Amino acid sequence: MSDPKDGKVYWCQPHKRAIVHLDSYQPSRDVLRLKRKKEFSVTLDEEFEGVIKGCAAPRKNDDETWISGEIMDAYIKLYELGLAHSVDVWYEGELAGGLYGLAMGGVFFGESMFFRRSYASQIAFDFLVVHLINKGYHLLDAQIMNPHLAKLGAVEIGHNEYMELLADALKKKIVFL
Numbered sequence: 001m002s003d004p005k006d007g008k009v010y011w012c013q014p015h016k017r018a019i020v021h022l023d024s025y026q027p028s029r030d031v032l033r034l035k036r037k038k039e040f041s042v043t044l045d046e047e048f049e050g051v052i053k054g055c056a057a058p059r060k061n062d063d064e065t066w067i068s069g070e071i072m073d074a075y076i077k078l079y080e081l082g083l084a085h086s087v088d089v090w091y092e093g094e095l096a097g098g099l100y101g102l103a104m105g106g107v108f109f110g111e112s113m114f115f116r117r118s119y120a121s122q123i124a125f126d127f128l129v130v131h132l133i134n135k136g137y138h139l140l141d142a143q144i145m146n147p148h149l150a151k152l153g154a155v156e157i158g159h160n161e162y163m164e165l166l167a168d169a170l171k172k173k174i175v176f177l
Contacts, residue, residue, distance in 0.1 A: 017162040018145040051086040051098035055112035096120040106138040106172030138169035
């Protein structure tokens, strides 16, 4: 993470980790309804830079962001190497939301998500989870718990449990796309 006050990049290792159990994920009724209506379309890796820029934009009621230019540049390089990926959500041909993260072994490390239209980030999240399940992933690391992640089904686990899950999932050989 970067600190907007000093511009430095810091590694963050929380004592508790937010994860999503892929085998027990349940989308909300609203997400199921929107999927049936097909108001949004979703792509993978078609608009990575647009997604990371959307995620880096300051949130409502906040003029700072933890995603610095240095972090964006690093993730764009990781995307070019095939390690970082985006879920791009479109509404009427415009980027409406999305998320990005890293895929390694059987783990997807979610970094950030954003929306410009209500529910777009939830549609991105649902698409990601379904994709990970279909590909055989074992772990979706959501990093630090917040109310939005809790609403999406994330739970907090302790560091030791996380490290065990991570070690097992990293042994898998799964290609994201």
